[in-house]
Amino acid sequence: MPGEPFIFIVVLILGLAAFFFSILYILARVVGFVFSGLGRMLGGSGRRTPIGHGASAGLICPREGCRKVENRPARFCSQCGARLM
Ligand SMILES: [Zn+2]
Numbered sequence: 001m002p003g004e005p006f007i008f009i010v011v012l013i014l015g016l017a018a019f020f021f022s023i024l025y026i027l028a029r030v031v032g033f034v035f036s037g038l039g040r041m042l043g044g045s046g047r048r049t050p051i052g053h054g055a056s057a058g059l060i061c062p063r064e065g066c067r068k069v070e071n072r073p074a075r076f077c078s079q080c081g082a083r084l085m
């Protein structure tokens with residue numbers, strides 16, 4: 001029976017690989033959670049900026065009745081000319 005040890009080794013390697021990848025997955029989850037928590041702590045420590053960090057996208061005109069969304073890095077509203085924050 002020369003095949004049995006080979007099958008045993010293959011199963012062992014597959015099991016180890018699955019174990020290894022599950023560990024990696026858990027580590028990635030933990031690291032992602034820690035980093036998102038850190039970002040929340042660092043970002044939320046100062047004044048609250050709802051759409052500040054994007055900078056390149058997601059600017060909304062502050063003028064009532066306009067509220068145009070600028071998807072480009074703009075300083076002034078392209079519709080009414082109001083200064084964007
Ligand atoms: Zn506007």
